[in-house]
Amino acid sequence: MRITVNGRQRDVSSEPVKTLLHVLREDLGLTGTKDGCSSGDCGACTVMLDGRVVNSCMVMVAQADGASVVTVEGIATGGQPAEVLHPLQKAFSQCWSFQCGFCTQGMLVSCYDLLQTNDNPSREDILTAIAGNFCRCTGYQAVVTAVQQAAAEIRTSDAGAQNERA
Amino acid sequence: MNHPDYIAAESIQQALHLKQVHGEDAHVVAGGTDLILRMRDEILAPELLIDLRKISLDRISKHEGGMQLGAYVQIAQLLAHPVIKETYPALAEACRQFAGPPIRNRGTLGGNIINASPAADLLPPLMAYDASLVLESISGQREMPLDQFLQGPGQTRLAPNELLTRIMLPQILANSATSFIKLGHRRSMAIAIVNVCTRISLAKDGSVEQARVVLGSVAPTVIRSQESEARLKGQLLSEDLIEDCARLAADDATPISDVRASSEYRKRMVRVLVRRALTANQSELSGGIAGA
Numbered sequence: 001m002r003i004t005v006n007g008r009q010r011d012v013s014s015e016p017v018k019t020l021l022h023v024l025r026e027d028l029g030l031t032g033t034k035d036g037c038s039s040g041d042c043g044a045c046t047v048m049l050d051g052r053v054v055n056s057c058m059v060m061v062a063q064a065d066g067a068s069v070v071t072v073e074g075i076a077t078g079g080q081p082a083e084v085l086h087p088l089q090k091a092f093s094q095c096w097s098f099q100c101g102f103c104t105q106g107m108l109v110s111c112y113d114l115l116q117t118n119d120n121p122s123r124e125d126i127l128t129a130i131a132g133n134f135c136r137c138t139g140y141q142a143v144v145t146a147v148q149q150a151a152a153e154i155r156t157s158d159a160g161a162q163n164e165r166a
Numbered sequence: 167m168n169h170p171d172y173i174a175a176e177s178i179q180q181a182l183h184l185k186q187v188h189g190e191d192a193h194v195v196a197g198g199t200d201l202i203l204r205m206r207d208e209i210l211a212p213e214l215l216i217d218l219r220k221i222s223l224d225r226i227s228k229h230e231g232g233m234q235l236g237a238y239v240q241i242a243q244l245l246a247h248p249v250i251k252e253t254y255p256a257l258a259e260a261c262r263q264f265a266g267p268p269i270r271n272r273g274t275l276g277g278n279i280i281n282a283s284p285a286a287d288l289l290p291p292l293m294a295y296d297a298s299l300v301l302e303s304i305s306g307q308r309e310m311p312l313d314q315f316l317q318g319p320g321q322t323r324l325a326p327n328e329l330l331t332r333i334m335l336p337q338i339l340a341n342s343a344t345s346f347i348k349l350g351h352r353r354s355m356a357i358a359i360v361n362v363c364t365r366i367s368l369a370k371d372g373s374v375e376q377a378r379v380v381l382g383s384v385a386p387t388v389i390r391s392q393e394s395e396a397r398l399k400g401q402l403l404s405e406d407l408i409e410d411c412a413r414l415a416a417d418d419a420t421p422i423s424d425v426r427a428s429s430e431y432r433k434r435m436v437r438v439l440v441r442r443a444l445t446a447n448q449s450e451l452s453g454g455i456a457g458a
């Protein structure tokens with residue numbers, strides 16, 4: 001089986017029914033993705049599969065054969081280890097959007113997905129996007145604040161880039 | 167978990183052929199959101215998994231005034247479809263209240279039907295819209311109304327050599343309103359304690375021409391309340407009639423007590439939710455605010 005993970009082609013020879021979550025963590029060493037409930041409920045294992053958020057514990061690796069996966073490690077830019085954090089990652093740390101951090105990577109991936117299509121999300125948009133991500137210690141308000149701050153930063157830098165081109 | 171073989175079928179013929187040869191030992195994989203848990207919990211130990219993702223069973227198209235939906239249509243795809251929202255709003259509403267985005271991006275319509283959970287969210291609206299199912303095997307296909315297909319929790323009339331390929335939604339009468347209401351412990355990521363879907367279609371004289379009162383999570387399968395549907399037919403909607411029907415629907419419910427709620431609570435909630443759903447239908451049909 002072959003999966004493109006964070007832009008890199010990876011050959012996987014595990015059992016077809018092994019979950020994508022466990023392949024990422026155990027076979028590919030990408031432990032940013034967390035195993036919370038293993039039943040699709042908590043969202044700690046959220047990744048992008050062919051451009052859409054999924055629970056990697058609810059995907060057998062054979063279902064992802066030929067697909068492209070983005071994990072939390074792939075959200076930052078500039079190679080691995082990441083040199084440039086994504087605006088969302090910066091905002092999460094600036095706004096104290098996590099304490100224990102176990103749900104954070106799932107939140108990041110869901111919000112990353114949201115910002116692909118919505119650069120000015122409302123509180124309701126954000127809560128809808130993270131409806132499948134449970135936080136049991138910090139709560140959701142600081143996540144909303146961070147996502148809106150990151151969106152504002154992205155809008156400003158996009159506008160800046162446009163001005164430079166003009 | 168056991169160690170099944172895994173084949174991503176290249177064509178519907180290949181999938182049907184594998185089903186013919188392996189029967190109940192082969193399980194179909196659509197999104198896998200029910201299947202993976204059942205395999206992990208060792209409720210299922212298939213010898214072969216047949217993945218349907220390469221077969222184009224994910225189309226949504228118009229058909230004879232109604233619509234035809236491929237079995238592999240995902241919940242998120244239904245939710246985003248403007249014609250579904252316009253023509254079968256209760257189905258769109260059930261999709262909106264379904265799990266959260268990651269599960270909606272994987273779970274399919276066909277999986278929800280074949281899994282045949284009494285709490286499945288898409289079954290009440292599909293039944294209220296008189297959906298029928300196209301079941302295919304290598305020897306041909308047959309069509310069966312959804313309300314005859316469900317036999318019990320996880321039990322359907324799908325034969326071991328068959329696949330569900332399409333779901334047919336007929337054209338709905340002009341003067342209709344439907345309402346889907348789900349009661350869960352939270353707004354998302356919740357399995358229904360009770361879910362109901364009602365549809366009222368009025369004749370020209372304003373009396374009820376067709377009524378569907380569908381109840382979920384309160385019987386071994388999603389059911390239609392025969393008593394309340396019969397009571398509605400030919401009548402003019404009124405507060406008293408609605409109260410009567412809500413009571414009859416609660417009488418038709420035979421819920422169990424489980425981790426989510428007690429049987430008594432569920433029965434009471436059927437009455438409350440059916441009353442609310444029919445009231446929403448009434449106000450939508452009389453030009454008031456659209457139903458839930």
Ligand SMILES: Cc1cc2nc3c(=O)[nH]c(=O)nc-3n(C[C@H](O)[C@H](O)[C@H](O)COP(=O)(O)OP(=O)(O)OC[C@H]3O[C@@H](n4cnc5c(N)ncnc54)[C@H](O)[C@@H]3O)c2cc1C
Pocket residue numbers: 039040041058193194195196197198199200201202237238263264265266269272273274275276277278279280281285286287288328329330331355356357358
């Ligand atoms: C965290 C979580 C939350 C959930 N929330 C909800 C919810 O809010 N509401 C709700 O209703 N459900 C919910 N579910 C249940 C599940 O997601 C749905 O039932 C979903 O629609 C199943 O679709 P699937 O494609 O994933 O099915 P799969 O798991 O792929 O398949 C389910 C069963 O159907 C069979 N099958 C699938 N397609 C076909 C076909 N075309 N022909 C023959 N057999 C077939 C499979 O062999 C299997 O036995 C939830 C599940 C999880 C894990």
